[in-house]
Structure formats: C-alpha cells, structure tokens
Amino acid sequence: MRVSCAHVWWPMGAVWLRRLALALVLAVATAALLPWSPASAHATLLFTSPAVDGAVPDSPPLVQLVFDQPVVAGQTSLSVRSAGGESTRLGPVETGADASVVRARVLEELPAGEYRVEWQVVARDGDSMVGDFRFVIGSGSVLSPGGGGTETQGALSIGLLRWTLFAGFALALGGLVGDWLTRRTAPRSMAPEPWLKLGAGVALVSAVGLAVLVAGGRS
Template sequence: MIDRSLARPARRRTLLLGAAVAMLASGHARPALAARPAARMHATLISSEPVRGSTLARSPARIYLVFSEEIEPSLGGIRLVGPGGRVVALKPAGDPRNVSALVGPVTTPLDAGTWRVEWRIVSEDGHPIDGDFTFVVAAARPDSTAALAPPPAVQQPRDSTALEPAVAVEPAKSAFADVPLLAAALRGIGVGFLTAFAGLLWFFGTRRDRARQPRAERLASSLAIAAAVTLVLHLFVWTLAVSPDRSLGGEQLSAMLISRVGRIEVARTSLAVLGCWALVLVRRNRLALLFAAAAIAVSSATGHSAAIHPAWTIPMRAIHLVAISVWLGGLLWLLSLDRSNAAGVGTEAQRVSSAAMLAVIAVTVSGIVQTKFFIGEWADLVRSPYGYVALLKLAGLGVLVLFGAYHRYRVMPKLAEAGVVHDFARSLRKEVLVISVVILVGGLLAYIPPPQH
C-alpha cells in the first residue's frame, strides 16, 4: 500500500519536472513564433565565399556560406576534399551578424588544385540538408584579407523569399530521395502511438460507468510503452541523421542539445517517457494524460510548422494533432469495451460519435489552413510531390468520414440487435487501420519539402 501523504510530494516533483521540460521546449520554440515572412522549404544555399567554380590566387582564410533561412550552426558541418583525396574537416560556427550564415575557418593553407566544399546543415524545420561545390586554388599562400569583411550577400533582408542567389551556387541535395526515411517513419509511428494513447486515456477517464475496464487499461499501457520506445528510437536515428559525421560522440550530442530543434526533440521524447512512467509504473492516469498532452503540444512546434508562418501553423498543427487524438482514441475506446453489454456500447458509441464529429471538423479546417500556408498556390497540389501526398491524405480522410457516417446512421441504431455489436467491432478495426495509414502519410508529409514560395 502506498502512503498517499508520501506520494503527494513525489507527484508534485514529477509535475514540476514535466512542466520544466515543457517550458524548456516552449522557450526554445518562442523565436519561431515571432511574426516573420515565410521561409523557403527547405534551406537553400544562396551565396558562398569562395564562389562556386571560381579560381583563387591564394588559399582562402575561410569558407562562408549563406542560406535562405535561419539554420542551426551547432549542427552544421563543412569539409574540404582536395587534390589526391586530401580531406580537411573544418569547425564551422554561426555568424552573430547573420543567423543564416555558416563560417568555417581554414587554419591550414590549402594546396594548389581543385577543392570540393561539402557542407551539411540542419534547417529551421529540423531536416538535414547537404550539398557541395568546387573552387580552384592557384597558389597555396593564405589570403589574410579574406576574413576582414563578409561577402556582399551577407547583408540580406529577413524575407529570404525575396532574395535571388547572389552567385551561382549548386542547389542543396534536399530531394525526397535523400530524406532519412527511417527517422520519418519512426516519428510518424511514434506520434501516432502518442495521439492514440492520449485519446484513449481521455475517453477512459471521462467514462460514465466507473467500473474497471481492464482491456482499455492494458491497451493504454501498451500504447504508452510503444510511444515512448518509438520516440526514443526516433531521437537516436534523428541525432545520427543530423550529425555531420553520422556519429553519436559527446561533441555531437552537445551540439544537438544546444540547438533549438534538438531541445524540442528531447523535450517531446522526455514527456512521452514520463507519460509512460506515470501510467504503467505509478498508475496515475491524469498525470499520464497531462504528460501526453504536453508531448503532443511540443510536437506541433516541429517540422514545417517551425519554419513557415509559425504563428499560424503551430497552433493549427496543435489543433490537428489533438483532433486526431480524439478521433483515434474514441475508436480504440469502443474496441476495448465489453461487447456483451450492448447497451453500454451504444451509450459510449453515442458519446464517441459526437466527439468524432467535432474532431472531423477540426482536422479538416486545420489541415486546409496548414496546406494553404505550405503550398502557396492550390495548383501546387497537382504538380508537386508534397501536393500528391497531401491529396492522398485527403482521400484517406474522406474514407474515414464515410466510415463515421456509416457507423452513426446505419450501425449504431441497430446495436441492440443480436450480433450487431461484433459487426460494429469488425468495422471499427477497419477504420482504425485506415486512420493509422492516414497518420503515417501525415508523418511523411513532415519530411517532404513543400513547393517553394
């Protein structure tokens, strides 16, 4: 038996810990919420020093790269590959005068010959981008004057959409084929488990019949464990993906932790783990729901929403995720009920159906608003990979609406009849399968660059 007088201080400490994690995430997300024009998706290299294809009389003192949006300097990497395959790894840093710049000092004079600059950054939406270009060194003497002043393209307006490249720079390798698909899949699955866990727990906690529901309790615990494990794996894979040398050394972990996007990823994972702990180990359903809701809120500040019109898209994404959580959680709640009690299933089905109608409206409106901000023009829906996947998700939502209408108007009025409850359960399982696919498609959208604005 747990002494509740002793348990209360522990619960307070846990709540404070969760609040601290959420505040940490929100604090680092706050710069993204500041009103600013849209950024390009993803970051694009718009100027460089040296210029691509240029011939230098001397070895450069630095490599200076300017991108189309704010970047995470701590997660950036630059290396030079020269004659004979010689590799020079630079230690890049940000420019305090330009949040879109990455500077790599060249401390050792470069040999004469052709050099290839290979760069890798993490854009504001958390996605790794890489690219390369070449220049020629005619002599190996360092140019000591190169670092005295930034290149002309450095002084740029915040609206990077109005910029034209100052020099001809090779485009970033940000095509869909180069996206870390494992990280995308793990994030989509993890957030799906998280929303299902939170939604099921909410319906369980607000049920009218206070009798125990062991099937729902086991399902919620399984979802909580799955969400925590999957998001921990996602954090591991994502950290490898954004590391310039694909390693997990102390330097790379420190760089990840001091970046805004890295702290948000850590906060989301920590909250999911705390939610699992609260439900599975200490059996505090409300505390677990609080942690899960906080993790969902933090999730809304990642991906494209963090980089384009965040003052609108982050709240819309939060509404979108909460509505999906209610929708999916309601379906799982109905599946976990005792099917021998047709009257009880009918009562809960009415409650879930009413909540699902509101969720459908919220998912549709928030999805349309986000899509409009991301694509710019509606015609982009039929002429870009992002648009094709968005239309696929829309088709899935249409199927789900048909499922809901069928259940509400054809099945639920007949639940008292023999065998209908079991047919209802089979149909609900199919709907859960469809909504799971829709969630995975939505997770994939987070890793596909929307059309350029």
C-alpha cells in the same frame, strides 16, 4: 405502413462520441504535425565563398555558405579536400547572428589546385541537407569534369507521411459521415465501419512515423 424515424437523428451514444472524438484528434494531429508556414521548407543554399565552380587567386581565409533561412546551430559540418583527397585543417564551424550563415576558417595556406567543399546542415523543420561544390586556387588552374550538388534527406519520407496522414484522415472522416448516412436508411450491420477503422489506422501509423522523423531531425 409505419415508417420508423429511429435512425433519422444523429445518434449521440458512447460509440458515436468516441468516433467524433477520434475525428477531432486526427484533425488536431494534422494541424500540429503539418506546419504550413514558409519556414517549413528546407533551407536552400544561396551563396558561397569561394564561389561554386569559381577561381580565387590565393588561398581563401575562410569557407562560407549563406542559406535562405536559419539552420540548426551545432548540427552543421564543413570539410575541404584537395583533388587528391587530402583534408584541409579548418577552424570550428560557426553560424552567423541569424543562423543563416555557416562558416569555418582555413587554418593553413593552400597551394594552387582544385578543392572540394563538402557540407551538411539541418533546417529548422528537421530536414537534413548535404552538398558539395568545387573551386580552384590560382589563375592557371582549371576544374576537372564533374560537379557538386545538393541532396535533401528526410524531406521525401516526411512528405509521403504527410500525404498518408491526410489520406487516413479523409478515410476516417468519410467513414464517419458514411456511417451517419447509412444509419438513416440501413440497419447497423451495413454501416461502413471498415473504412473508419482503416482510415484511423493509416492516420495513426502516419502520425507516429511523422512524429518520429520530426523529433529525430530536431534532436
């Protein structure tokens, strides 16, 4: 009985080279679109002036927010409203030297009462954060029930796309290895090409979606 060794060695034909190139492209896309530096995390609000749920004796000269990392200048907004919903006149929104401080001057004298600050910033990784907090003016003023909060927009979608990109890359790489292993002992018709195609398709769609989100957040 004669045993053929035709499938023992790695096939280096054009089809195999295209698959290897596909795997390398997926690896590069993963490395390029998934930064692992600490700066990729969304910005976190550290301090505010006036303080969150705090009280000040007189009308504050400005509203200031301090974040744990720089935000994108020109894509920030601040607004102050009274308990009745009336808007307060503010100066231009400015950022500090390191872009981690966002501030706007109050252009009018505010009477005693409760006020709500609404803000929106965009982190360097493209995630958009919105939030609000309250403060009161006057020693006799008290806050009404309820509070503010912070919401991260885009982070969930980007996170899901990153995981599906990883899953697609894993399927493509697994199909690539499985194809090589199958070629050693089985005819070509039994090669696990569907897994390779599925993984490549999932990774491609995820990479495109992730690129659109990241580019949109940075534009």
